[in-house]
Amino acid sequence: MKTLSKLGILAALAGPLFMSSCAGEYYVSNQPAEVYYTRPVAPYPGAVWISGDWVWNGQRYVRHQGYWARPRTGRVWVEGTWYHGPRGYAWHKGHWR
Numbered sequence: 001m002k003t004l005s006k007l008g009i010l011a012a013l014a015g016p017l018f019m020s021s022c023a024g025e026y027y028v029s030n031q032p033a034e035v036y037y038t039r040p041v042a043p044y045p046g047a048v049w050i051s052g053d054w055v056w057n058g059q060r061y062v063r064h065q066g067y068w069a070r071p072r073t074g075r076v077w078v079e080g081t082w083y084h085g086p087r088g089y090a091w092h093k094g095h096w097r
Contacts, residue, residue, distance in 0.1 A: 026056040027088035035063050043068050051079050054091040061091060072096050 032054065039049060052066040069077075080094035 024056075025090040026061070027085070027090050028061060029088050031082050031084070031089040032061055032063070037065070039066065040068075046071055048077050050077060051094060053080050053093055054082075056091075 035052065042049075047068040048071045050067050050069050053064050054061040055064050075096040078095055078097050081092050083090050083092050
C-alpha cells in the first residue's frame with residue numbers, strides 16, 4: 001500500500017513537469033531566415049503538403065523538412081507561423097484544424 005501511494009505522489013509531481021516541457025514556447029531575438037527548397041512531386045492524388053516546421057533543439061530553432069501526408073477527413077492543414085511578442089520570436093507549429 002505504501003508503494004502504491006508513493007507512486008501516486010511521484011506521478012502527481014512528475015506529470016506537470018513533463019507536460020510543461022512539451023508545451024513550452026521558446027523565444028529568440030531574431031526570426032531565422034526562411035528556408036527555400038523545391039517541393040517534390042505528390043506521391044499520389046490528393047496528398048497534402050505539410051510544410052517544414054521549426055523545432056527547438058534545446059539551444060536554437062532548427063528546420064525540419066516538409067513532407068506529403070494523407071488528408072484527414074473534414075480537416076485542413078494550417079501552416080505554422082512565427083509569432084513576434086514582447087519576449088522575441090516564437091514558432092507556432094502547424095496543425096490540422
